[in-house]
């Protein structure tokens with residue numbers, strides 16, 4: 001349907017950037033542990049963040065600990081586990097949790113069930129569980145049904161499907177809610193939001209950013225409510241490079257103009 005979305009423009013003005021990580025900034029790999037953001041892209045993110053007064057955050061299904069490791073040596077504002085964890089620019093952490101007893105039951109039951117499906121993998125994130133089946137796609141239907149069973153019987157839980165993964169997460173959290181929370185705070189508030197993402201979980205983020213008159217960019221194929229499209233992670237990197245360069249030049253012009261005025265006023 002939306003396959004022919006245009007390539008996003010190079011943006012100007014006061015912007016607030018939000019990036020998904022897997023499949024957006026980093027290529028998807030057979031196992032999540034093999035994923036990395038190229039060092040030059042990490043440096044570019046840092047530069048883009050500086051050019052926009054720190055208004056750049058990573059919004060991911062991964063835990064914040066993993067996000068910090070993947071963005072070394074830099075440290076950005078983060079939303080992890082689809083927004084269940086959030087760290088703002090002042091280093092305050094905001095957490096959504098589930099009752100410990102429920103987490104323990106889920107852990108035990110999911111481990112037992114998934115042991116019967118070789119090649120599937122359970123990832124525990126504290127307040128959420130990712131049921132991976134990338135290595136065993138033949139279990140897709142069984143895994144989805146398993147996840148649905150728990151969500152159907154517990155009003156505290158919600159389902160989050162993704163690429164070869166389905167997650168059980170606390171109800172009410174979403175990447176959209178995380179972006180909205182950032183947009184209420186400095187240095188994001190008052191800026192035009194930009195969100196780049198590739199997966200179903202990013203659609204909630206696109207919705208919030210579209211509502212706020214921002215720029216939404218879908219990476220890769222698939223239906224989306226985003227306004228623009230980049231075809232691959234490589235295209236995201238190239239777009240980022242051009243964008244950072246343009247913002248740097250813009251800033252240089254402004255500084256030169258200001259210095260010009262200052263030397264003019266000194267000479268009068």
Ligand SMILES: [Mg+2]
Nearest residue numbers: 020022023199
């Ligand atoms: Mg992704």
